[in-house]
Amino acid sequence: MNESNSPGYLVPSTKSALRNADRASLAARGLADLRSRGTAESMFRRAMMFRHDSPNGRKHRHECIKLLQYTLALDPGHLTAQTLLGIEYSERGIEMNEARGIVLLQDAAERGNTHAQFSLAYSFLHGKGVPQDILKAVEWFRKSSENGFGIAQYELGCLLYDPNFKSGQNDYGKQIGSTKDNLREAAKWYQKAEEQGEEWAAYRLAHMYRHVSPRSPQKAEIWARKGNELRHGDDFRSHSRRNASDVFSRMLGGGVCPSIDKSTEIEARISMAAEQGDPDALIAIGHLYERGECISTAVGWYDRAAKRGNSDALVKLAWFYFDGKGVLRDRAYAFELFRCAADQGDFRAQLQLAWMYENGIGVGSNKQIGRDLTRKTEETTNTDRLRELASMYSRGCGVERSEKKAAQLYRKAAELGDSFAQYILGNSYEQGEGVAKNYKMAASWYRKAAEQNESSAQYSLAILYLDGKGVAKDVDEAVRWCKKSAEQNDVNALFLLAQLYESGTGVPQDVSHAIEMYSKIQESSWATGEMLKDVFRALALIYQSGEGVPQDLVEAASWYRKAADEGDVEAQWNLGLMYCNGEGIPKDFFEASELFRKAAEHGHVSAQWFLGVMYQNGEGVAKDFIEAASWFREAADQNDADAQYALGLLYETGQGVPMDMEEAAEWYGKAAGHDHADAQTAFSRMRHMRLD
């Protein structure tokens, strides 16, 4: 690669003589040198790199500002660069120059850049670099909104709906007025903003329907729900469905877990149940509102359930009063609520009561009662309760965090025969959490749980046998436990087993078996994105290497694609190589460069180097030595010998970087230290030149 593209060793005199054979004028030379610095777009891209990855803060910001200035010098019409520069000047507080920032923003805004219009409006709203002027703020928010900028639409809605809401300035209301027209316009912008995914716009709409005539609680509800969906996305939807199905199965007496597809039906049933006063349904709805940060609404639902004596609702409600979230803080009332729940045997409430007694909060201090209560709570022999208590201690949730205390409670439950507690305790010994690290103890607790068919423990035990930790190394035993766990579809065990089959460790090598395991993992709903990445990559490798199955590059490429889409850096790199070589897919340098860029941006050293090479040769990307140099540098800083050599070459020839023989020699030297043959030649050549 380097061989064919090496620009060759040209000493500066030769180079300049060649370049100036036609004797360009000094002005022409200056122009050419300026042009070789790169295009406006490449400057802008580099500026963005410094803007986003700024581990060193100030210096990078300085670099970013300078590059933005260059971008503008090369292309005065680059409004995005101008806007960002304006924001850097006026908002970031570094190189603080608000007035200059405003000039840039104002100009970009007048030339139609929506982001600039928004930022300018924001400056007027808060009087940053300009005198505070609410009407100008409205004017610019409106322009940006009309250009379809979601956040501007939301802000404009807020200013029109309730001018004091955003600004905290009372006289704003007088300036803008609060006419019917304004309200109508506010609603219009909120709706547009909601369409763009601004969840708070939906909440504000809900607020409008609740408080402004014509009121409509139904519509308010719909908008609040929309806000929730936007706020939590798919994650929230699946969560609320899971939550809903939990409630539903509890209503049916447990044991039934309806499929996700039925969630709508379940939701309908929940609201029916709620109307009939079912406390679980009331809590479920309260929970939805709580997740959507509509705390006061959530409190209302919990309150209804609590009035029916539900201890879960009582505890929830007590916490809201304790923290003063959504309601006025009232710790004495919180104490009463906790006591109601504790009277029903709720141990979380008992613990909290104990703490309140000990610290004299919400009740007169009485350390004795506090300690007694704590002891009584922990005396329970209910293993579920013990486990939950332990988990509260380990998370520091409702009590002071204490891994030691958690381990003690887990041990109690484990000794009472609870398999899950046994597994957790084994894990605590393996990790040394709350107890001293002890693999023997870990193995012994894992075995107890494993014998009770606890799949996680079976998998963990298999790993200990494989590594020979706490037990004598025994591959057969490892395979036995791993298989048992895999039979219960434990994804970790399935993955381990697949790898054992692939490598033929403890089992006869059988790739088709491994493929079967991998497909089981894909079917499991427990597989995490990380695990799926590993599975996709493993499958791709199997088909690419053709060991145990007929080689199938098309299949391999399609698995790499899946892994790459999930963000697997190694897969991006491999798929990029396949595109470069046209293996299993048509040769496509552009696609390859995109994949390498993704991998390179996540620090993949080979991809960084290769991307540099592509920029150097203009393959798949426009030839750009500055880009090439910056990627080589990324990889060279991570000690990649090829990149160090390539960077040395660029310094020696002054391509993409200022010519600098010392830098060149330094990078050659580094690469030579990694036994890079070309670099060693180059290094000794440079040393020779010095001695010459």
Add this chain to the structure above:
Amino acid sequence: MMNAEIVLQLSPEEEELANKREELARLQAVLADRELVLADLRAELAAFDGRYLREVGVLYAELDEWNARFAELRAEKAGTPEAQAEATEARAQAEESYSAAHSEAAKVQPVALSPELKKLYREAAKRVHPDTAIDDADRVRRERLMKDVNLAYGKGDEDALRRILVSLDNSPEEVRGLGIGADLIRVLRQLRLVKDRLTAIDIELTALAGTDIALLKAKVDIAASQGLDLLAEMGVDIRGRISAVRKIFDQSTGGEARA
């Protein structure tokens, strides 16, 4: 009665002559303005060129000097005709760069072009302009004067312009009166010349805007509006290259270069 009518009513030729004289006067004013624009651009570019040569050009010259020395050293060691040719070329480049960077052009300083100066120039241009000469001898005199006017303007020399204007006042009255027909022909020819000159100025303005120095100036101006001193940046670049070449040169000669 008849006589009075003859006095009041201009003949068609006279009317035509009056119209054309009017048009000529108008175009001469326009021409003076355009000359001013051209002179301004020339002065600006000359001033920028001076600054560029002083700040950056000398560095290129220095770079070329070191390149030439290095090429000569290599030629001396290698002794091949190619190396010799390279060295000759490098030396020629160095000499050219040196003389460019230290030419008269490099001495031009920016001039403050005051409104008073502009007014004087416009006035002088209108009255001196060679294109309005009545005969060939007059044209030669006017061309010489116009050169002086431009030179004085470029230097910002108001006094020189005033002196030229005074000398014009003292020169003998324009000779005319060879009859209406001849006058008309002369005015028409002058009109043609003024229009030609206007076209020529436009062409020259366009050409000037496309020169390397003008393009460079545009970039430097834009960068300056962003708060960047592009010439200084270029200087840093070239200094880096100079020190790189010097390092190699020093290493190649051992102590020689320092001695």
